[in-house]
Amino acid sequence: MTLNLDKPIKFSPLHRLQWEEAQQKDVILYPEGMVELNQSSAEILKCCDGTRNLDQIVSELELKFATSGLKNDITNFLEIALKNGWIQQNQ
Amino acid sequence: MAGSNKTNSTPPRWLLAELTYACPLQCPYCSNPIDYANYQSELSTEDWKRVLSQARKMGAVQLGFSGGEPLTRKDLVELVKHARDLGYYSNLITSGYGMTETKIVQLKEAGLDHIQISIQASSQELNDHIAGTSSFDHKKSVAHLIKKHGYPMVLCVVIHRENIHQMAQILEMAEELGADYLELANTQYYGWAHVNRDLLLPTKEQFQQAEKLAQAFKDRVAGKMKIYYVVPDFYEDRPKACMNGWGTTFLTIAPDGVALPCHSARELPGLDCPNVNDYSIETIWNESRAFNFFRGVDWMKEPCLSCDEKSKDFGGCRCQAYLLTGDMYAADPVCSKSSDRAVIEQAIDSAKTASAISTNEKPLIFRNSKNSKIMTRN
Ligand code: SF4
Ligand code: SF4
DSSP: OOOOOSSSOOTTTTTEEETTTHHHHHEEEETTTEEEEOHHHHHHHHHHSSOHHHHHHHHHHHHHTOOOOOOOHHHHHHHHHTTTTTTEEOO | TSSOOOOOOOOOEEEEOOSSSSSSSSOTTTSTTTGGGGGGOOOOOHHHHHHHHHHHHTTTTEEEEEESSGGTTTTTHHHHHHHHHHHHHEEEEOOOOOOOHHHHHHHHHHHHOOOEEOOOOOOOHHHHHHTOOOOOOHHHHHHHHHHHHTOOOOOOOEEEETTTTHHHHHHHHHHTTOOOOEEEEOOSSHHHHHHHHHHHHOOOOHHHHHHHHHHHHHHHHHHTTEEEEEEEOOSSSSSOOGGGGGTTTTEEOOTTTEEEEEEGGGGGGGOOBBBTSSSSSHHHHHHOHHHHSSSSSSOTTTTTTTTTTTTHHSSSHHHHHHHHHOTTTSSOTSSSTTTHHHHHHHHHHHHHHHSSSSSTTTTOOOHHHHHHHHHHHH
């Protein structure tokens, strides 16, 4: 499974992304498990709302953090996310 | 002495709410205590809500509703709703018995995140025999309904000598039912499974063959279905890191409100497990004798004490050490460094011998109130 560059990316409805006050961290929750996220991973996943594809997510985040050259890091993380089933590309 | 000096404790992350010991099924490997029939009292709805709120405040986030059969509690939907409002990720751990489509919808609306349904085997005859109740077709239709209503579904199959030969068909069934996760739980020999061990423990060859099938399946369905494989520790030479370390992550509340660092801790002597009717979850977790008893490594004796793997497996399972060696401070006898490793070899041999004789001579003891009372009387 590899990331499709054109299709929009959506956070999986079988998982939940939520802020945990006790840990001061965003986490992904799924059946009987939890993954703690660092801030940048969480920011990427929050952009996966099913309307944006990879390039759009990259420009959104580069704009938000007033920086450039994020594409590699974001792509690498999203590949992992796809493999773990955290994100989907349906249409 | 164990428990006298407190180690810095991390907050609980996992709360297992055993809502009731009532269950219409009679699985002979059930992990409920043998004497469960002696604990008749159950926490009220308000008690459970208080427990959920207190544990959530400390940082618990994964919540399992289990039992017995949690569906027998009339307030299940109300508790699920409360859990959702608090921000828990709620898992319902059910046999599916008594589940209806209406209930599935109500639970979804209340905010239930996931349903784990257990099936005992891949054929009706064997499923119904092991469950002690006719339930196979209903379970399968419940599994379809779970997927129909958009839940992630874990299919749980407890593996033992009576069903291990069905591994290939069990894997097929998981695929056909559309499971998102398949939990292949090799029986852990506590509670009822300990009593029935001679009849449940497969041979090493059976394990290896089944594991090979499961491994090939895992590769084939990668990306579609995840496999949780609970290892058969009798055939390993290191114990499992039980509970991720005592009092570090897991908090179990039994139906009568007793707080347990592990769901079998009731079997350990002199632990004095506290009740949520007497103390807050915070006090129980941080201060109680039971939760500090095996925290850290200070309680250990040799060979664990000077072992460089002690922070990896924490000396293994305390309940297994106690059940099999009579000493709850001993190394888990599964470990090849344990001087008691021979008891594991004996158990394996004894099961092998039993498998050669007819099952009529030594029948499985099913988990029900009658057997619970008989076995705790003597
Ligand atoms: S293991 Fe079987 S008997 Fe025990 S609670 Fe679960 S369904 Fe009931
Ligand atoms: S000796 Fe104790 S700590 Fe070391 S591996 Fe064995 S059980 Fe674990």
